[in-house]
Amino acid sequence: MKFTFAHNNINVRNLETSIQFYEEALGLKETRRITPEDGSFIIVYLGDNETSHLLELTWLRDWDRPYNLGDNEFHLAFVVDDFESALKKHKEMNCVCFENPGMGIYFINDPDGYWLEVLPKKH
Incomplete structure (x- = not known):
């Protein structure tokens, strides 16, 4: 039996944004x-x-509040x-929320507050 990644899902409040x-x-x-x-x-x-990995954005018509992201550790x-x-x-877009120069990474926030890690390509 072999499993492969298909997609990750996040729910969003404004799909077009x-x-x-x-x-x-x-x-x-x-x-x-x-x-x-x-x-x-x-x-x-x-x-x-x-x-082949996809990001699935789900918009729910009747959702009327920000999503609870907990401690946002994912x-x-x-x-x-x-x-x-x-x-x-990303700094020009004003979406950098955390930098870790020691590890050589940083994170950006999407419009709903989800954190996205950005890593340099390894040689």
Whole structure:
């Protein structure tokens, strides 16, 4: 028996704002969308065009409050080929929430407050 990653899901309050953020900040693009006839939810899958792993954004029509992220100790991680340029871009976007120069990493916040780790590509 063999398992492989398919996707990670996060729920978002404003789907279009989140899609725009993930495209601008991380270059992720919509690969497909599920929209039921009753309009009660929309699921959008975003991909990096390099791997088969997807980020699933779920919007719930009747959700009326921010999501409880607890201590926000979970996160997604992204490897970037130009770490310094990425950090500069994310600082310009004002979404860097934590830097750890000693470990050579930093984190950004998405519009719903989820933390996303950015790692340099290892040589």
